[in-house]
Amino acid sequence: MYAYWSKCDPLTSGQVEKSDQLLPFFSLNLFKDYPGVTGLVISSVFSGSLSTVSSGINAMSCVTMEDFIKPNTKWSAKTYNYISKGLVVVFGVLSIAMAYLASQLGAVLEAALSIFGLLGGPLLGLFTLGFLFPFVNSLGAAVGLLCGIVVPTWIYVGSKTYKPLPQFIRKLDFDTSGCNFTFDATVSSPVGTSSYPPIASFYSVSYIYYSCYGFATVLVIGIVLSLLTNGWKNRNEVDPKYLYSILDHWIFGWLPEKAKSWSRCGVDRTVEEEDATIYKNNYQDNSVHNMEMNDEKDAHGGTTELPKAPEARSRL
16 A cells, blocks of 8 residues: 555545545555445455454353353353343443444554553463463462553553654655645644653553563563562472473473473472373273273173273372
């Protein structure tokens, strides 16, 4: 699109008001001699969006029903069916309200990525804490997640209060010398830096980095607070099978065990390996026993009652 309008920018010339209108306007100009093609392009975009939104609404309704309503109630299946359909309507209305709110936040893509960054980055940080750091406790994880949401939200609100200056945006040059019509080329001058506080430069960070700020905040706050609340002493209470260390991969089999133990923060994996061995042996024993039972049952024509399988020797 930039090459197509390299000599007549639609935004500068006033042909469109927002960058979100560029794709429909581009398809309208590109396929103006082919009736109906523009409608197919736009309908394809909307169909892709609607499929994503519909699956998300159904998923939220299902999660709300299974995790919050069913565990606390004892109603009939018919009642749960009606409630599930009602939740779909409620979440649909909320989605429409959020769409209207996003339209007031500027470009739709920027608003969507900003909202995703405010929540997605902190959640990724929370899961990272659980996977890689066995000494992180619930207090550190909860406070870290809260701070991870607050920090990028604060930056987002600041960016809407103090608009980024051109030296931070660094947009490509737009040319209007090829426009074959007249238009008002008056461009509003940006607000002077003198009216901005020093921290306004920090608010000019790109919205793409909101998730990075949230992710880093969760890691730093979660680790530091857990260490200050005796998390390191209690790290061996975590079940090792829920932890992950990239150095345990077979590619790094040549590394000494001391280095691998350092990556696991000193947590011993002996118990996990013993449990895995016991489970594997019991699974093989039960498989062989089931095959012998089936063979004996076939030999008796499937009518003989066979003895029960021996109990598993493992606590698993």
